[in-house]
Amino acid sequence: MLASSTRLDAKTPSGPIEEQWDSYKFNAKLVNPANKRRYEIIVVGSGLAGAAAAATFAELGYAVKVFTFHDSPRRAHSIAAQGGINASKNYRGDGDSVYRLFYDTVKGGDFRSRESNVYRLAQLSGSIIDQCVAQGVPFAREYGGLLDNRSFGGAQVSRTFYARGQTGQQLLLGAYQALARQIGLGTVRLYQRTEMLDVVVVDGRCAGIVVRDLITGDITSHSAHAVVLATGGYSNAFFLSTNAKACNTTAIWRAHRRGAFFANPCYTQIHPTCIPQSDEFQSKLTLMSESLRNDARIWVPKNPDDPRPSNQIPEDERDYLLERRYPSFGNLAPRDIASRAAKLEVDRGKGVGPLKNGVYLDLSDAIARLGEDTIRERYGNLIEMYERITDENPYTVPMRIYPAPHYTMGGLWVDYELMTSITGLYCAGEANFSDHGANRLGASALMQGLADGYFVLPATIGNYLAPLLGTKPAPTDHPEFKRAEQETRDRFNGFLAIKGTRSVDFFHRELGRIMWNYCGMERSAEGLEKALSEIPALREEFRSDLRVLGAGDTLNQSLEKAGRVDDFFELGMLMCRDALERNESCGGHFRTEYQTADGEAQRDDDHFAHVAAWEWTGDPLRAQRNVEPLDFEYAHLATRSYK
């Protein structure tokens, strides 16, 4: 079962962990400033990682092309991140340090991430804040003009920087503005409303990409010396998630099919604080930032059939479930733990709301202590959003929340340089697997996206490019490009030719239902086996009964979705296989067979302290599982305890 591969060399620098990044940078090959413009780099995706990387590459002097399927780079889904970004600045003087952020992240990830990468992330965290402030990101301030901080789950220090409840928006606008500056200077060429549909490999190196112009339907190729995929996560495999509607796996999945290993696909994060589903037509789930857990308390009535309105239920008849189970971290327990605690209560029939599918997130104590104005200043926009969606007022009635798919820790396997197993193809941000192990801590996604984009890739890509001086990338009329273009055309014409009866959304919703039921917050061998028989059957139906109207040579939103859902089917199978083969519980991956007596996740470090990196074989049900062992020299393997 366990094959190991020479291609899984993480290229981790030797030496003490504190010195690895510096020694890597010193030893890496450099490209002379005057030669940089001779290199072309393609960046796919314009979120935090993509926009930051593209802007920085261009500042360094490289010739850059950026591709986004949005109408503007500023729309990327990073924009929706609410709560904040971590950095080990220790501005509160509360004992934070690079080492503590490193340790918290490895522990929060349930000891399933690569130590060297996480340490580098913690080291770079402070520079990110410096960079963002210099760009004009309007972070929250104290009266003296210094930066403010808040706390987040999984940490006992206040290290989270924030801009109201719109931190992702402000950080993305910072990166977008840096990118826009380069576009204005002519160093970056932007292709908007253009979707990447394939990666082209020539003579063992990534030579470029195949794209579809979403307005004209034209399928064309672009070549470059190196390609960076920064295309986000795949939570929409569940159909209902907190992701934007267009988020998809196509870019990384197509790269996987061309030889990039896909690591830990089953590590998906279910976020504890989302607004519960209200009806079957719901198109997405909305997140309420984890930052609310700083001031709100999570509870359910002790009596599940209590008929009284929530504010009339006395204190001693409420079960503050997280404070009871995890007294030291309380409402700030990590996401995976908080999510399962909520699910447990709802499964026991103790849920609240008309469908009994949520738990209370109650601000009333904080309002009594701090006043409504302070709460409004901290969370005003979140509370308004809740009110618009539910028609309930959180200043007087507790909010209702339930977990929802939110983030995917898995993604393309990358080495220390963020290069995938395809030479010359890099992957950054949520799209790669590298830093969060089996569970991501709150306010760490923004940190990773920007670290990858501003600091890691600009330092590592030169090491690959330098020896290529004077070479040209394979031209786009190379047979490999032409073949990939034709395959893409055939694939999309194929969707149009089915002329069945069911819409793309119908199949996506059905796939999501299978994924949520069997590969969601709890997984079992039995359920996963079932999913692995149901998904291929549903996919057969998709291929014989899909109805996509209109034509391929024009704007066609149904056709765009058909390609994305087609890839979600294959990814869904791989997620289930990965979950089935990982016979342990860790972080966001909870297998019912592997739990302690009191229902906590039970890891199996002897057999599973490794990365599972899947290799495409032509059939997702027969993908090859390769292993990269994980060593914990600094953050010693221990059972996580937030009690």
Added chain:
Amino acid sequence: MSNTINLTLRVWRQAGPDMPGAFETIDAAGINTDMSFLEMLDIVNERLNSGGAPPITFDHDCREGICGTCSLMVDGQAHGPQKGTAVCQLHMRKFHDGQTIVVEPWRAAAFPVIKDLMVDRSAFDRIIEAGGFISAHTGGAPDANLILVPKPVAESAMDAAQCIGCGACVAACPNGAANLFTAAKVAHLNLLPQGQPERLSRVEAMVDTMEEYFGSCTNHGECEEACPKEISIDFIALMNRDYLKSKVKNNRLLARAD
């Protein structure tokens, strides 16, 4: 409490940028009032698809009011009847049984229709590319706490910076002006200490680019009414002040307090 209403939609259909468009009457029966406006359109599209008619093309993405992609005129109002709300967050409980709803794309010369309800807003990007940034290359930043920003300044910059770039201000303006968008972006950066070195060159470049694409502001104030983030038109006054200054102030004296 949720219930079900029956609606009639009058939707703008246009096959392409240079094609003629027209309103089409589409039945939307049995709509649950807990749905969002876009979920209602999803249902309508699902029914169109089943009936063999091409679905309505519209822009949308995050559906939580932050990405700024959605862009619908609902009964002549940008983002519809609920104040301070993007159309993706508008819920059907704001409509009544039997209502006819007119759904159109943004109407502005600078935002040509691409198809049905989808328009091209890339003129906004041109304004940002002209100067809507602080030139701070990666790696050169000083420690974040070396730059003190008074709390009221940070708050005011944030009030402007929360613009989602949806274009409702332009769609609502009788002149198709982009002054509120541009002013929000100018104010975000020009209020902050980090933005001072490029303060005047920024406003000049952004306003000049804005005027290449958009109409002129005549202080109707419709933009503020339509803005889903309720951004104040006071920022337009600030932009105008800085723009005027850019024409008279000697840039070589920018570092002197005056």
